[in-house]
Amino acid sequence: MIHNSIKIQTKNLSLFYGTKQALNNITLDIPTNRVTALIGPSGCGKSTFIRSLNRMNDLIENVSINGEVFIDAVNIYEENIDVVELRKKVGMIFQKSNPFPKSIYENVAYGPKINGIGKKSVLDEIVERSLMRAALWDEVKDELNKSGLALSGGQQQRLCIARALAVDPEILLMDEPASALDPLSTAKIEELMYELKENYTIVIVTHNMQQAARVSDFTAFFYLGEVIEYDETKKLFTIPAKKQTEDYVTGRFG
Amino acid sequence: MIHNSIKIQTKNLSLFYGTKQALNNITLDIPTNRVTALIGPSGCGKSTFIRSLNRMNDLIENVSINGEVFIDAVNIYEENIDVVELRKKVGMIFQKSNPFPKSIYENVAYGPKINGIGKKSVLDEIVERSLMRAALWDEVKDELNKSGLALSGGQQQRLCIARALAVDPEILLMDEPASALDPLSTAKIEELMYELKENYTIVIVTHNMQQAARVSDFTAFFYLGEVIEYDETKKLFTIPAKKQTEDYVTGRFG
Amino acid sequence: MRKKIIGGSVIFVSASAAFVIVFIVIFMLGALFIGGSEKLTWEFLTTAPSDGMMSGGIFPAIIGTVLLVLVMSILGVPVGTLTAIYLSEYANKRFFFTRMIQFAVNTLAGVPSIVFGLFGLGFFVQFVGGGMDKLLTGGLELKWAQPNLLWASFTMAFLTLPVVIVSVVEALRAVPNELREASLSLGATKWQTIRKVVLPNSYTGILTGAILAVGRGAGEVAPILFTGVAYFLPHLPQSLSDQFMHLGYHVYVMATQSPDVEATLGLQYATAFVLLVLTFTLNLSAIILRYRIRSKIIR
Amino acid sequence: MKRYFERVLDGLKTSLIKMASLVEESIRYSIESLIKRDKNLAQKVLENEDRVNALEIEIDNAINDLLALQQPVAVDLRLILAALKINNDLERIGDHAVNIVQSALKLMDMPEVKPLVDIPKMAELSQKMLHDALDSFILSDTSLVKTVIESDAIVDELNQRVANDLKEVIRQDISKLDGGFELLRISRNLERVADLATNIAEDVVFLTQARIIKHHADELQ
Amino acid sequence: MKRYFERVLDGLKTSLIKMASLVEESIRYSIESLIKRDKNLAQKVLENEDRVNALEIEIDNAINDLLALQQPVAVDLRLILAALKINNDLERIGDHAVNIVQSALKLMDMPEVKPLVDIPKMAELSQKMLHDALDSFILSDTSLVKTVIESDAIVDELNQRVANDLKEVIRQDISKLDGGFELLRISRNLERVADLATNIAEDVVFLTQARIIKHHADELQ
């Protein structure tokens, strides 16, 4: 179905919280430099799935995982995989914007710094470029020393995106990145995604079906831990193949 | 413009938090048995406005209010108004569902009880009717003794609606009642509003423009504490009179 | 109408309760100050007791108390802080080890201070001290196997350990999890995350924990009764193996065992007041710090 | 109980069905008035026209509101878009009925041009096509679509034949020129009705299969 | 920088303008081919037709996607709905150009029926109407709409005159019957082109004022 090159590939991925199964045999190919949206009712496993792509679930106690997740054809759940390196490659943006209580500059420079980049000129350059990419530079360039927390909600979220971009990831995972924002800030984030997908592979979880329709190239409909349908967004929202999907997108579900 | 009878009328309502003005000269007629939606960017005063309709702002220190709010032609900010009685007449549903940590039954019966209704049979009757109206009865009728907190998010929100209905209000104020819910629960709440407006006057704040378009009969667009445009929803979303409104609803704002 | 009456009385009764407490506090503070004001002089603070403690100052007791809390903090605060870091950052609730530590901290917090005293006596003075003497001098010389500053400090450090742990854990938990996730998702290691994100955002909390512990330690008497405090010493402690005087104990002995309690009443009041001021200064700074943290969290 | 949105959609469908039956009636009456030379029936068609026009605008407005307020997707969106087109097509069919009636009225004041054979045939066929197309829409069922589309060719052929026949008649008797022109116009209008019925049928395919088959009738499965 | 959605909308507008210029070209060539009896130009119109049909479907799909994925409201929604209708109308105009060309080709094989006077006039007028209507759309400017709608009556009158003239010609010389029929068809098609241009103009009013003025041209301000 997908003719682009594949960036992320899950094969029979199942995930359990204790004995509770949250993901059931998910096999999904996520294309390079496209936006892939995950939709589905609450608790269907969207966040769980996205967090298993950078092994953020490792932080939760009691999690067990079956199956495989390939990123650039490397199974990230293999024994000898370094989670820290993986997470540099796979950036993540969270629902609630979470800038560090530091200056804007320090927020963006955090990632490069912990990776051992100490030279001020290099850092300056990275900070500027990342903020530009996150479409925030113009708004903050004169006050890089202001606290990241002094920004508005929408700006904070873009700051978090800039911070993620600063470590040069290839993939951006976004878990409801705009659900706490008002329509204006949401529009800005969505706009940003159109631009970012030129260089990054983006996976976004969203509760907002209209948002999924607007921003994504591909959409996966999750239900009860399974992928019911996965297709081009256009197709999913005009002529979905499964009755369940159609019921969900037209609001007739349940 | 509005030909229905008027339930709520504000006249030159201004509100200050300390010296910060949050509402500026709001004059608005809200019709009986209709859904009126308030939209606008974050911080424009929607919540402040809605909370001034049941004097919930009285709880915040440092608030000062000018102008008048008439409900059924009575100015609720007059000296001799009993706030407790007012709030019985003007129910409120909050963004985050907030059931008491009591049983479903006790949650709904709370209002009648504090109003001195003690007879079990009367309470039973009120609880059943309120839950029915809130479209929750069928789902919970066999487990009225379960904790209200054990329900799902969407059910909790409907429980809160039932609880508000139990004190027999005439007006329902809803501050982003569905913003924390997934699409399915949101659809249920919206559906409920179509039914409730037959008997109640509903004022809803929503961040979700599509939601305002879907559920409301009238829409007011707030910006910086002022009402920029107030009209039939249909009109506002097809041919708004003000450029600012059009820019906002089409996402070109700011 | 009935509602109004009930409402009024509910508020009245609860307000009275609150004001009763405030009244007691003010009354006690006032009484102690007035009772001791006559004797509260610079001299009182800087000289040793004389005339079989019938007169003179409390200098050695102040020094003893300060030394005690100093050594105690040096011993206890790092352990408490590291334990708190473990509990908040590394612990996995599934591990038996974690549950064990958590259980130990909770239990430790509830152990009566007098039991700590017994423990100090049984463990430090007799077991450890005895062992050391045996090792160092072959048991010929009695140096460590008796109550002294070190053992009292150890005992006190353990007593205050849960205070440190609980308030540092609180401070660490107050750092939103989102910040940790943010750091980890940027490819930071766990220790990097703790060092660069968690600790910088909780150092006031750690400081509060330390001060609270010190405040608690300065006021406690029971644990040192048999682990190091002395009734009267002609000179200040010279080493960790010396005994020491203590303000709290000083109040106790003067009030209960002095030959003429009435005659030294002024001294007693003054001593109690000094002790109170010492613990207050500590507690107050902790309170202020804690309020600042809380308001920062609420933001 | 049905959802509010579905109730609104149902309302739209009902209006459209009302519109369809009005238009079907107009076509039927227009042909009958021609055959029976009945001015009353012709009058009825002219009266219908105002109602059809009003209904068209009403439906158009309802569709605009639905699209602006309800964010329909998938099958709902396709239904609304199909309704939009069918509404337009029905109004056009109504116009053609009026055209037919206008010619029929002129013909009533003239002697008979020739016995009507092919025109009634065309009328019957295009009415059937319209009816089938509308049925397909109402039932969201594409089984009749193929027949409708195939019938269009027959109607085209009949139209051609009528034109040729009429030319012959005129050549025989130049006095029949005016009457011939009117019959020609009627035939042409019927041919357009069949075209529009075909459009409706194509819209049903779009509604059910989300494929645009216009200009590609061969693609129909 | 423009928003993504606006860029998509701009894309839609561009496609529509491309379509419009293709169709304008077809109409122009069809008339020229008639007047100059030029088979090459006629051929070009037939070639255009395929491109127009393809473009119509492309635009239709783009509109469907926009409606399904972007939840447009207010002016955006009206633009898209206007585009939907204009797209449809343009395709019909393309069809009419083909019809004209078919008749023109037949006429090339016959002797001249009569010197063409009114038909070129009609052609010029309806082309101007079309051009004005499309300009109004592109500029979202209703100042030309009134002229367009008023011109439609003139075209109707010309069409009537052409029909009467042709009847006269045929009555004079029955051998001109076939040619007369073809010219009649051409005139009728031009009349339809003018109608469709009027539709487009009406859609521009909807786009800018959200009012449907169809059947109520008098309401135009």
Added chain:
Amino acid sequence: MNKFSRNIDQLKKKFRLSEFLAESIIKSVAFVSFAVIILIFVFVFREAIPIFYSPEEKVIDTEQEFIQETYGEDESTLLLIEKENKKSLEETDYEGEVTFKNLAGKEWQPVSRNPKYGILPLIVGTFKVTMISVLIAAPISILAALFTAVFATKRLKEVLKPAMEVLSGFPSVVIGFFALVAVATFLQNIFGYDFRLNAFVGGVALSLAVIPIIYTVTDDALISVPKFMTEASLALGATKWQTALFVVLPAATPGVFAAILLGVGRAFGETMIVLMATGNASLMSLDIFEPVRTLSATIGAEMAEVVFGDTHYNVLFLIGSILFIFTFALNAVAEFYVRQKLLKRFRGES
């Protein structure tokens, strides 16, 4: 294929020394708390255990230990005297001195010629004082917490709360001192009882130490009742006091319960206050105006004078063990039962 291997390299696990060291050190240090608890357990009980052995063995045992390990020559005479005492005791037919029957006796006279180790009066005394203190402290502090958490204006709160914190910072010895020199006389003047120092005075003094605990924990529980719950109630037309009594307080009950338990624990184990304010007579009586001797005060008063290793010494450790076990149990209940319940309530599982 080339790309594949490069990727694997990039993601291959690395050894990070600082990471390893940090984790190891933190883990080892964390173990200290547990070690301490075990040590307390071991060393307090260890010294109590000898009571349960036969007297002869024990005496010899401790004797040796003492002479060798602890005491210098000066005190050996003293020791001898004690030993004489003991021997003479053993010669008198007081054989059951360490049996449970003796421990369960009604008299506590450890230093008499005929030592009696009946700890019953101590237990009764402890409970008496604890009861009095909690009965005074609980209502006051719970009501006060309700006032500051719900009714007080922000201004008032800013005055009241620090006052409570100040009280919690009072060293117990200061409270004891104050009770001894001021409160006792004051109360005696009011109630006119015989003994200046008694269970009641002790209880009153002790309540000053208990109030801050109950207050703080209750206040925490009340404050952690989410604000939206209060708003919900008010929005339904409830008054402030109805909201306080019907929503806030019930939601916080487990917390209040825990507060009381913790208060009991504190009162039970508190030493200096009771040592100074209760009169310290081991009377077996229910009269609250008679002097009492509590378990903790007994240890505090007698440990300094006792001979290391003798029966009295062991019995004092036994008393320590009792204190330990009781407070341990109390905390366990408060901690596990109550907290779980509170959590469940807010999560909606009960």
